């Protein structure tokens with residue numbers, strides 16, 4: 216691949232020409248050969264003018280991008296009449312990588328369950344951890360759905376005492392109970408409620 220020394224590409228792949236050795240020292244993710252510097256990693260080119268170094272910041276250190284169809288985990292942070300707001304915690308398959316801070320999403324009442332849901336507050340409450348599918352990333356907020364058996368609340372918080380609610384009957388009807396205060400609440404639970412691992 217030939218390029219002139221003026222070229223400063225943002226994104227490079229191994230073997231891409233970065234610059235001449237008179238201009239830059241090869242940093243991390245770069246090597247010199249016959250007076251020219253090439254990338255050894257997939258990533259974003261970082262040209263440090265003060266240190267005159269050319270490095271490649273590995274793509275694997277970059278935050279995962281959320282796209283339609285992805286499964287995500289998040290915490291319910293606000294319950295409105297027609298929707299809940301979710302702070303996204305992790306992307307399935309990338310649970311070791313943090314999402315950028317304050318990644319917000321919403322679940323509308325119509326995308327809560329396969330069956331008709333009248334009031335979303337019977338399905339989610341603040342502090343619950345949910346597993347959901349990304350259905351839309353356009354617009355001002357990511358939209359999620361929990362209308363699948365494997366999706367929904369995987370850990371629910373008692374509205375009275377904030378302890379974790381238990382699924383005592385063991386089915387997926389979403390009837391939960393608090394062992395501490397005896398409160399009975401409902402949720403749109405995932406079919407592996409309390410057994411789920413992030």
Ligand SMILES: [Zn+2]
Pocket residue numbers: 373374375376377378393394395396397398
């Ligand atoms: Zn309780």
